[in-house]
Amino acid sequence: MPGKLVEKAVVLVSGGETLGGLAAVRALRAVGHQPWVAVHDPRGYAARSRAAAGVVRVPDPSEDGPSFVRALVDAAAAIPASIVMPGNEPALVALAAGADRFPPGVVVAACPPDVVERAIDKAQLANLAADAGLTVPSTAHLSLSTFARGLPFPYPVVVKPVRSDLEGPGGASRHYSARRAESPDDLREALAALPNARALVQPFLPGPIGSLAGVFWQGEMVVVVQSRGDRIWPPHCGSMTWAVTVPLDERLSSRMGHLLRAIGWNGLFQADFVEHAGRCFLIDLNPRLYTSMAITTHAGANLPAIWVDLLRGAPPRVDRRYAVGVGYRHDEDDIRALFRMFVHGPRIAALRGLVPRRRTVHAVFSIRDPMPLLTSAGKLFRLASARLRRAQPTRAEILQKPGPQPYRRKT
Structure with a gap:
């Protein structure tokens, strides 16, 4: 570093x-x-x-x-x-x-507003990525009004909002994640849940998630780190909860540079890929700070610091040789992914995933900086409390059940 x-x-x-x-x-x-x-x-x-x-x-x-x-x-x-x-x-x-x-x-x-718009528009991303030589899943633009036309590929499918954050009826924006649909009914429900009832629909491609993250500046890839995720959460369409840095695929990095150049991007970025049938399919681009960024810093590529150097007009201190084999664990979600793996299999892999590994950085936990764990604890407490409230029957539900009824005062 x-x-x-x-x-x-x-x-x-x-x-x-x-x-x-x-x-x-x-x-x-x-x-x-x-x-x-x-x-x-x-x-x-x-x-x-x-x-x-x-x-x-x-x-x-x-x-x-x-x-x-x-x-x-x-x-x-x-x-x-x-x-x-x-x-x-x-x-x-x-x-x-x-x-x-x-x-x-x-x-x-x-970046300027028009560049930001190109970077966050998932519909434009598919076309620009294909022009850059990147492989993208087949994509259908669908809405509730065009739903009856059907899809050119079979279920299950992935339903993506046209942007990650969409403005709702009250004017405030809300974050929407991709979700898997197993049937036409699931797809209709997913479309109806979006503010504009429009989405990008792609075939679900099973496989491990890969990541390219770095800093792109004035048409050049200043630094880039590649990692591979073995576990994700939520299931099917989630983010990496356990990942490890791997050797850089220079061809993939070059094509990613072509995409960022076409967008006009300057700054930090992260792209998600899914490895399927021997190919890497681009599935998302995050032109911002991102959840698993700690892994790049731990591997020797301090992306925020490099970005700051470039913004100040200073020569960036870059070592293009990042460390391979560095691990990353999402403290909150990896335990959920491991529990699901233990229930549905393979159980041996789930138990191995519990074992601490050297050269691993955590998203939250740090011996030198422990206080952010209070945020994790608060989130888990609120989640457990909400589930407990949902599990408790309401008074109306109790009254509808046969059997002894609660005491009622006579009138």
Whole structure:
């Protein structure tokens, strides 16, 4: 990993509620920068991290983008910060639209709005990726009105929103994930759950998930790391919960560069692939901080720090030879993936997955930075409480059951 900096940069990182935000804050602190965290929820992972130089409260960008930008403008001036880094898709969209509101001397780590739109539009992604020589699954554009036409491929299928974050009836945006549909009824239900009832539908391709992550700048791939995930959560259409870095596929990396060049992208990125029938199919592009980013830092490629160097016009400290065989574990979701594996098989693999491994970085747990575990504990407590409430019958359900009835006062 690169050594300490002589000149520190003060970086204001939004999205401190996410694991990507936590990974970015830890990575920036590791090389001597001063990362501040912007959160709308003070219980966020990065807000509790000792790596954070400070915390500022801001509106939720998914609910009020302009107010979010105004709050960051004020925070950047008050700290003062020299770089503002978006932590999720709503923040990226808001900052791309409001970058000109920041005073001189503050660099906003967001591409122009038209570039951001191309990067997050999954419908455009399929066409641009195919033109770049990447393999993409067959894709059908479907809505409830065109549902009756059927599909050119069999079930099961994957239903994807046209963008990861979509605006709902109240004006606020909400994150929507891909989901698997086993039948026409499942597909109709998935379409109806989306605000615009439109989606991209692709055949479900079983296989391990792969990842390419790096920094692309001015038409060149500055650094890229490849990893392979053996477990995901949720099942079928989830994110990597256990992964390991693998040798770089230079051909795949080159084609990924062609795609990013066509988009006009500058900055950090992560792409998901599924390995199926001996081929790598591109299934998603995340032009932002992402959940499993800790693995690249642990492998020797500090993507947030490299991005900051480029934003400041400094030569990036890059070692293109990242470490192969570095592991990553998502503390919260991997135990769920292992439990499901133990129930449905193979059980031996599930038990082996419980064994700690050397050279493994965790998404949350860190001996040097333990406090973000409180966020994990809070999430698990709220999840368990919600399930318990759903499991308890309501009074109406009790009254409908045959047998002894609860005491009622006579009238």
